[in-house]
Amino acid sequence: MKKELTRQQYLDLYYYMRLNRAVEEMMVKLFRQNKIVGGLYSSLGQEAISVGTAYALEKKDWLAPMIRNIGALLVKGVRPRDVFMQHMAKYDSPTKGKDGTSHFGDLDNLHIVSPISMLGDLIPVMTGVAMAGRYLGQRIVAMTWIGDGGSSTGVFHEGLNFAAVQKAPFVLILENNLWAYSTPVRKQVPLENLADRAKAYGIESYIVDGNNVLAMYSTAKEAVEQARAGEGPILIEAKTFRRMGHAQHDPAEYVPKEMRAYWEARDPIALYEKFLTGENLLDAKGRKEIEEKINTLLAKERDFAENSPLPPPEFAETGVYCTGDDCHKIRAKWERPIAEVTPPRSSVEAVWTVPGFGSGKGSGGAHAPIHFGDTQPAETKPAEAGKSAVQAPAKAAAKKTVKAVPASASRKARR
Amino acid sequence: MPGTNGSAPSGTQVTFLEAIKQAMFEEMERDPAVILMGEDVGVYGGAFKTSEGILERFGWERVIDTPISESAMIGAACGMSYLGLRPIVEMQFIDFIVCAFNQITNFVAKGHYLWNAPAPMVVRGPSGGGVHGGPFHSANPEMYFVHTPGLKVIYPSTPYDAKGLLKAAVRDNNPVLFFEHKFLYRRIKGELPAGDYTVPIGKAVVRRQGKHLTIISYAAMTHTSLEAGEALAKEGIEAEVVDLRTLLPLDEETILNSVKKTNKCLVVHEDTKTGGIAGEIAAILCEKAFGDLDGPLMRVTSLDTPVPYAPTLEEYFLPNAKKIFSAAKELARY
Numbered sequence: 001m002k003k004e005l006t007r008q009q010y011l012d013l014y015y016y017m018r019l020n021r022a023v024e025e026m027m028v029k030l031f032r033q034n035k036i037v038g039g040l041y042s043s044l045g046q047e048a049i050s051v052g053t054a055y056a057l058e059k060k061d062w063l064a065p066m067i068r069n070i071g072a073l074l075v076k077g078v079r080p081r082d083v084f085m086q087h088m089a090k091y092d093s094p095t096k097g098k099d100g101t102s103h104f105g106d107l108d109n110l111h112i113v114s115p116i117s118m119l120g121d122l123i124p125v126m127t128g129v130a131m132a133g134r135y136l137g138q139r140i141v142a143m144t145w146i147g148d149g150g151s152s153t154g155v156f157h158e159g160l161n162f163a164a165v166q167k168a169p170f171v172l173i174l175e176n177n178l179w180a181y182s183t184p185v186r187k188q189v190p191l192e193n194l195a196d197r198a199k200a201y202g203i204e205s206y207i208v209d210g211n212n213v214l215a216m217y218s219t220a221k222e223a224v225e226q227a228r229a230g231e232g233p234i235l236i237e238a239k240t241f242r243r244m245g246h247a248q249h250d251p252a253e254y255v256p257k258e259m260r261a262y263w264e265a266r267d268p269i270a271l272y273e274k275f276l277t278g279e280n281l282l283d284a285k286g287r288k289e290i291e292e293k294i295n296t297l298l299a300k301e302r303d304f305a306e307n308s309p310l311p312p313p314e315f316a317e318t319g320v321y322c323t324g325d326d327c328h329k330i331r332a333k334w335e336r337p338i339a340e341v342t343p344p345r346s347s348v349e350a351v352w353t354v355p356g357f358g359s360g361k362g363s364g365g366a367h368a369p370i371h372f373g374d375t376q377p378a379e380t381k382p383a384e385a386g387k388s389a390v391q392a393p394a395k396a397a398a399k400k401t402v403k404a405v406p407a408s409a410s411r412k413a414r415r
Numbered sequence: 416m417p418g419t420n421g422s423a424p425s426g427t428q429v430t431f432l433e434a435i436k437q438a439m440f441e442e443m444e445r446d447p448a449v450i451l452m453g454e455d456v457g458v459y460g461g462a463f464k465t466s467e468g469i470l471e472r473f474g475w476e477r478v479i480d481t482p483i484s485e486s487a488m489i490g491a492a493c494g495m496s497y498l499g500l501r502p503i504v505e506m507q508f509i510d511f512i513v514c515a516f517n518q519i520t521n522f523v524a525k526g527h528y529l530w531n532a533p534a535p536m537v538v539r540g541p542s543g544g545g546v547h548g549g550p551f552h553s554a555n556p557e558m559y560f561v562h563t564p565g566l567k568v569i570y571p572s573t574p575y576d577a578k579g580l581l582k583a584a585v586r587d588n589n590p591v592l593f594f595e596h597k598f599l600y601r602r603i604k605g606e607l608p609a610g611d612y613t614v615p616i617g618k619a620v621v622r623r624q625g626k627h628l629t630i631i632s633y634a635a636m637t638h639t640s641l642e643a644g645e646a647l648a649k650e651g652i653e654a655e656v657v658d659l660r661t662l663l664p665l666d667e668e669t670i671l672n673s674v675k676k677t678n679k680c681l682v683v684h685e686d687t688k689t690g691g692i693a694g695e696i697a698a699i700l701c702e703k704a705f706g707d708l709d710g711p712l713m714r715v716t717s718l719d720t721p722v723p724y725a726p727t728l729e730e731y732f733l734p735n736a737k738k739i740f741s742a743a744k745e746l747a748r749y
């Protein structure tokens with residue numbers, strides 16, 4: 001990151017974190033009114049992760065949320081009403097009542113892949129998205145999230161390994177909130193830092209203070225740029241804490257009181273407010289305006305959601321199969337000459353020839369072989385100097401952020 | 416085997432394996448969105464050489480040798496399909512498809528229903544027994560997937576169908592599982608038409624006309640059933656042999672038409688008995704042709720055991736023409 005954020009960007013991050021929290025607070029009310037059909041999950045205290053990382057993506061990039069990433073969806077452009085309606089199983093919801101929570105996507109416009117409950121499954125899927133985007137010359141980056149618990153699934157490892165050998169432009173955010181349901185991270189993973197998972201796959205990783213939105217954003221931004229430049233997948237471990245139970249039903253009595261108190265004192269929104277105020281980016285009036293904007297928006301969105309009907313019963317029987325062109329016209333969006341991947345040119349060399357792609361450091365410049373077995377150049381990575389510790393976020397948010405970002409907020413995990 | 420669908424075959428005799436290879440070559444030639452992924456499919460040309468020469472023709476971006484990670488490659492194929500690619504994923508042996516069971520049944524299969532996301536992709540690989548591959552290289556896992564709405568499941572018996580159905584599978588907007596019986600790879604030859612053609616997914620075919628009973632089968636057992644059909648004919652029993660070709664969606668119409676004509680039905684499959692497609696066909700006949708049945712639905716299938724290794728054991732385990740012959744004779748007596 002060369003330049004610091006604009007005033008608008010600083011305020012965007014704030015707005016989306018507030019929106020994220022307000023959407024979830026409203027859903028808690030709806031839940032208590034029995035208007036939510038299934039379970040309700042919370043990302044209280046983790047908003048900086050969803051918002052900061054998704055904000056680092058471009059419009060054309062792809063993301064796939066997990067259950068605690070409503071903030072990422074909002075940043076990507078999902079309307080709060082869609083989130084409400086998903087939870088309320090309404091017919092106007094993106095899945096028209098066929099699935100709930102943040103299990104929905106949008107292939108055509110927002111470039112969102114729907115998650116499924118099975119933890120880790122998105123990792124190879126988003127690797128495939130990243131590979132396809134590269135193949136088509138689109139220069140996109142794919143991003144998804146996983147929990148500390150989900151990082152022990154087989155598919156996490158298969159997926160990350162595959163992404164690594166393919167040097168897929170893929171960024172994985174590992175939200176280490178210290179708990180997987182009732183199981184503490186110590187019982188799940190014999191590692192101090194889950195970022196160390198990356199070592200097994202020879203990929204870059206970062207450790208970030210997950211409650212610091214600027215650190216999250218700037219690290220994600222750097223990772224996204226690296227991935228886009230063809231340097232391969234990146235793992236970012238965000239250290240944070242799950243402030244609510246696993247879901248609404250769970251009082252989380254297994255969480256030690258001191259642990260909760262420690263993290264409650266480090267609320268990401270409160271921390272960021274302090275920073276913004278200190279930098280004269282936000283005052284009481286500005287704050288009030290944002291609050292009112294959100295309240296007005298959400299009241300409207302909730303009304304819309306409440307007025308939407310449940311799906312008609314027979315709808316259950318529709319849509320198992322795509323019935324052809326009337327249903328979906330499937331076409332790849334080529335942003336490179338097709339001649340490069342069709343014979344005879346396709347067979348000539350084992351290299352990527354997308355102009356400007358793969359020109360990141362370590363790749364030997366554009367048009368150079370960046371991977372694929374025996375064509376891979378002996379790649380010597382520069383020493384990690386200059387990429388350690390505070391520098392990433394400090395650079396990103398310029399000197400201003402140093403005050404708000406604790407010295408240990410973000411550091412490059414040693415490889 | 417004669418060509419099907421009335422099209423007069425022209426061109427040369429090719430093996431089942433060659434037919435598969437031709438289908439992949441031609442589809443990759445036709446559409447740059449088609450790519451091939453799997454273990455050892457590139458440099459080596461596939462464990463059975465089904466993709467020999469494809470890397471040389473289409474290059475590294477389109478022919479991807481993967482790590483041994485079935486979930487990763489199938490998950491990635493699904494992600495690729497969301498951007499409009501049409502990946503073909505090879506399972507080195509179809510036995511390994513269950514390593515990606517979750518990706519297929521939960522992620523790939525449910526996407527269109529749940530969030531309107533079609534996943535045009537094909538998972539294909541060598542399946543079936545009779546070659547002494549033992550318990551982990553002989554599987555017929557089709558029914559795990561026939562029980563999964565959202566998938567299509569194909570299991571052809573001839574080179575003509577293999578090529579035409581694989582092309583249809585690549586062009587289909589849904590995830591298709593394509594089982595290739597490895598016993599047939601080099602043993603069965605057929606003539607293929609010179610030009611492009613597809614065989615429709617979801618359509619069975621009558622391989623042998625008959626009036627006394629219907630034998631319903633698919634894949635390698637189609638040939639075994641036909642062999643039994645010839646032996647039965649010598650005894651004056653004319654068996655009609657139906658080749659299902661596609662198991663999901665199942666062609667009920669062809670099944671019902673044949674059984675309504677012959678009034679008797681024997682189902683033959685190499686898959687094990689319990690939970691095999693025979694049970695499903697029995698239910699369909701009870702629901703829709705109960706009054707037409709002059710005898711019980713009978714089945715000749717593999718035993719309800721894992722596939723054993725020793726030739727003596729495997730032969731005992733598998734259906735064969737003799738077993739079909741005696742079951743058919745018994746059924747004909749009703």
Ligand SMILES: Cc1ncc(C[n+]2csc(CCOP(=O)(O)OP(=O)(O)O)c2C)c(N)n1
Binds near residue numbers: 118153
């Ligand atoms: C493969 C799989 N097994 C079990 C579950 C049930 N489950 C849902 S969330 C969860 C805990 C997840 O913990 P973590 O990955 O740390 O995410 P967090 O809830 O902390 O955000 C479990 C066990 C699941 N969804 N997927």
Ligand SMILES: [Mg+2]
Binds near residue numbers: 181
């Ligand atoms: Mg957790």
